[in-house]
Amino acid sequence: MSQSLLDRPSVPGTRLGLIDCDVHHAMRSPRDLDPYLAQKWRDHLGTYGSRKPVPFTGTSPYFKSAPALSRKDTWPPNGGPPGSDLAFLQEQLLDRYGIECGMLHLLSMTGMDQRNQEFGAALCRAVNHWQHEVWTQKDRRLKAAIVVPGEDAAAAVQEIEYWAGNRDFAQVSMVTHTIEPLGRRRYWPIYEAAAAHDLPIGLHTSGFNGHAVTPTGWSSYYAEEHHEVAISQQALVTSLVCEGVLARLPSLRVVMVECGLAWVPSLCWRLDQHWKRMRDEVPHLDGPPSSYVKSQMWFTTQPMDEPERPADLSKILEWIGWDRILFATDYPHWDFDDPETAVKVKLTETQRRMIFRDNARAAYNL
Amino acid sequence: MSFPRIGAIDCDVHPAVPGMRALLPYLDDHWREQVTVRGIDGLDPSSFPVNAGPNCRADWRADGVKPGSSLERLRADALDAFGSRVAICNCLYGAPSVFNADFAAALARAINDWLAAEWLDREPRLRGSIVLPIQDPELAVAEIERRADDPRFVQVLVPAGGEAPLGRRFYWPIFAAAEKHRLPLCIHAGSTFRHATTSNGWPSYYLEDYVTMSHAFQAQLLSLVAEGVFTKFPGLTVVLAESGFTWLPQFMWRQVKTWRAMRAEIPWVDRAPAEIIRDHVRITLQPTDVPPDASALGQVIDMIGTDRFLLFSTDYPHWQFDGDEALPPGLSESLVRKVLVENPLATYPRLKESVA
Numbered sequence: 001m002s003q004s005l006l007d008r009p010s011v012p013g014t015r016l017g018l019i020d021c022d023v024h025h026a027m028r029s030p031r032d033l034d035p036y037l038a039q040k041w042r043d044h045l046g047t048y049g050s051r052k053p054v055p056f057t058g059t060s061p062y063f064k065s066a067p068a069l070s071r072k073d074t075w076p077p078n079g080g081p082p083g084s085d086l087a088f089l090q091e092q093l094l095d096r097y098g099i100e101c102g103m104l105h106l107l108s109m110t111g112m113d114q115r116n117q118e119f120g121a122a123l124c125r126a127v128n129h130w131q132h133e134v135w136t137q138k139d140r141r142l143k144a145a146i147v148v149p150g151e152d153a154a155a156a157v158q159e160i161e162y163w164a165g166n167r168d169f170a171q172v173s174m175v176t177h178t179i180e181p182l183g184r185r186r187y188w189p190i191y192e193a194a195a196a197h198d199l200p201i202g203l204h205t206s207g208f209n210g211h212a213v214t215p216t217g218w219s220s221y222y223a224e225e226h227h228e229v230a231i232s233q234q235a236l237v238t239s240l241v242c243e244g245v246l247a248r249l250p251s252l253r254v255v256m257v258e259c260g261l262a263w264v265p266s267l268c269w270r271l272d273q274h275w276k277r278m279r280d281e282v283p284h285l286d287g288p289p290s291s292y293v294k295s296q297m298w299f300t301t302q303p304m305d306e307p308e309r310p311a312d313l314s315k316i317l318e319w320i321g322w323d324r325i326l327f328a329t330d331y332p333h334w335d336f337d338d339p340e341t342a343v344k345v346k347l348t349e350t351q352r353r354m355i356f357r358d359n360a361r362a363a364y365n366l
Numbered sequence: 367m368s369f370p371r372i373g374a375i376d377c378d379v380h381p382a383v384p385g386m387r388a389l390l391p392y393l394d395d396h397w398r399e400q401v402t403v404r405g406i407d408g409l410d411p412s413s414f415p416v417n418a419g420p421n422c423r424a425d426w427r428a429d430g431v432k433p434g435s436s437l438e439r440l441r442a443d444a445l446d447a448f449g450s451r452v453a454i455c456n457c458l459y460g461a462p463s464v465f466n467a468d469f470a471a472a473l474a475r476a477i478n479d480w481l482a483a484e485w486l487d488r489e490p491r492l493r494g495s496i497v498l499p500i501q502d503p504e505l506a507v508a509e510i511e512r513r514a515d516d517p518r519f520v521q522v523l524v525p526a527g528g529e530a531p532l533g534r535r536f537y538w539p540i541f542a543a544a545e546k547h548r549l550p551l552c553i554h555a556g557s558t559f560r561h562a563t564t565s566n567g568w569p570s571y572y573l574e575d576y577v578t579m580s581h582a583f584q585a586q587l588l589s590l591v592a593e594g595v596f597t598k599f600p601g602l603t604v605v606l607a608e609s610g611f612t613w614l615p616q617f618m619w620r621q622v623k624t625w626r627a628m629r630a631e632i633p634w635v636d637r638a639p640a641e642i643i644r645d646h647v648r649i650t651l652q653p654t655d656v657p658p659d660a661s662a663l664g665q666v667i668d669m670i671g672t673d674r675f676l677l678f679s680t681d682y683p684h685w686q687f688d689g690d691e692a693l694p695p696g697l698s699e700s701l702v703r704k705v706l707v708e709n710p711l712a713t714y715p716r717l718k719e720s721v722a
Contacts, residue, residue: 065628180567181574212561214585215578217530223628224531224588227620228565231581235564235574242574262616266666269612270577270655277419277685278573305619308640312669316616319662335627 175207
């Protein structure tokens with residue numbers, strides 16, 4: 001732990017035990033997975049690489065704002081990319097902010113959206129072993145997500161069954177840019193397995209599905225795409241609710257990650273308003289769509305919405321429901337939200353406890 | 367509360383093209399023959415299945431008549447019922463969705479001429495939107511130039527879900543022509559089905575398409591701002607029709623936040639996107655996604671930060687409200703006056719000249 005920690009002002013979460021619902025670890029290189037991959041797949045990776053429905057082999061089609069998407073100060077001394085050095089991550093994030101629990105979301109090389117599905121399944125298995133050995137076993141504060149190849153529900157269920165019961169894994173994760181909306185039947189076995197094992201589904205904006213990033217085609221700029229990925233999360237909420245996933249599995253819990261949250265009230269109003277006139281189309285919904293959102297979904301704060309008048313945020317959070325909100329930093333990414341400053345409105349002690357810790361305990365059954 | 371009869375300007379009503387037969391007199395010889403010989407018909411948009419709940423109010427429905435296809439009914443149900451001095455006709459027939467751009471242009475001409483002859487000529491309270499063959503900007507500009515002399519056409523019309531985001535430079539000749547002729551660009555709900563209706567693929571239910579339609583509008587606003595359309599065309603106004611608007615505060619906050627971080631990527635966006643939107647974007651009233659707590663709606667409008675953006679609409683014959691409750695609860699008296707009269711007059715310069 002660094003000396004400088006002593007000089008810092010006290011942190012809101014410190015005494016409470018903050019739970020950070022979005023932390024990004026990383027590999028130094030894809031070769032980190034070698035110990036967990038069969039020779040055949042190591043060869044495959046070396047020859048064909050990671051194949052996703054995107055134009056470039058080495059970068060996202062929307063070039064990010066910073067190298068590795070990360071804060072300049074998060075490049076660790078081990079020479080690897082941000083998030084690849086446990087000791088540095090402990091120092092910069094876990095110890096620095098007194099984090100009781102950090103929810104890991106891996107963004108690269110997860111196998112979740114590989115075009116070769118068999119390779120994708122093998123990658124997911126390897127990634128989960130790597131997460132377990134290199135991260136969660138080494139720092140008990142870190143909790144991994146079981147990454148699954150979502151487009152192959154049978155393989156995804158196998159992956160869940162393989163790890164279920166291991167408390168190092170607190171949720172199931174799949175890419176959000178799926179080929180079909182996540183409420184469609186092809187994905188239902190994944191939700192059934194997650195619910196059966198009392199694991200929430202954590203949906204962090206990620207992945208490539210070949211669909212345009214908007215319903216009207218491809219945007220030109222990262223300044224658009226960074227916003228579009230959050231809009232696509234609204235489509236996922238719509239899908240999970242309207243297709244009846246939440247209604248059919250009342251014990252299923254879903255956490256939406258890295259899409260902000262101030263859009264939740266207006267989406268709920270819109271869903272309810274139009275459901276009233278079209279409920280005959282979705283008879284599997286017993287109540288208004290918002291009722292499922294309010295009982296089975298949680299939303300992480302980052303990137304924290306910033307109203308033009310900061311006080312408006314209180315109203316928005318109230319409309320969402322204080323029990324639905326989970327704090328997240330998104331460390332080490334460039335749009336990191338600092339627990340000390342990100343929530344720019346005055347919270348009561350109860351609200352603070354809920355957002356920074358207690359809601360996460362409920363969502364993840366910690 | 368009864369509807370205030372102060373000569374409202376209804377900015378979104380939908381006369382329906384009864385079918386291709388009605389357009390035959392307005393097609394040129396080549397396309398009349400193509401349509402007839404090949405049996406081309408049935409271009410009602412999939413975004414608006416006519417029997418689905420939101421697309422025709424029960425008491426505005428008549429047996430054997432396509433909703434919106436009767437001028438007499440529109441007069442009685444939309445104009446007289448609300449004492450409207452003017453209503454703007456947005457025709458949603460399938461011209462923007464056909465793949466053949468020449469046919470799209472022929473259809474757009476036919477629809478616009480049909481609207482002028484069969485609706486605008488017969489009812490002086492009606493105004494029109496120029497349907498564009500958005501598939502090909504050169505043809506779209508030609509259609510604007512062809513109809514712009516008729517002052518009854520007060521805006522140009524494109525669907526929210528198209529082939530590419532509207533801010534792309536490909537579309538700029540359209541904006542130049544629209545700006546020149548003082549025609550706002552109306553983006554109306556609806557998809558051409560060039561892309562899945564969500565970026566996560568095709569949903570199962572119409573309800574989902576309807577709800578997520580607001581995402582196409584958001585994508586268009588992101589694009590129009592990020593590509594610098596309003597910097598290049600400072601006189602251009604964009605009207606979002608049938609989009610809802612309670613999503614706008616959060617949308618603007620996020621857009622401003624991203625712009626602050628990424629403005630070096632789009633240096634031509636020279637001020638906060640929220641200011642650009644408040645200056646250039648107007649939104650029709652219906653449907654309003656009404657919050658359960660009526661006071662929240664006023665708070666949302668307050669968060670948007672302007673009382674100039676909202677334009678009265680009934681969305682006739684779509685079912686967005688019952689009786690004459692076209693105004694959602696929670697609007698102040700002064701805002702109602704702006705929404706019903708002042709904002710539409712300020713938005714449509716060509717309309718203002720003919721009703722003032």
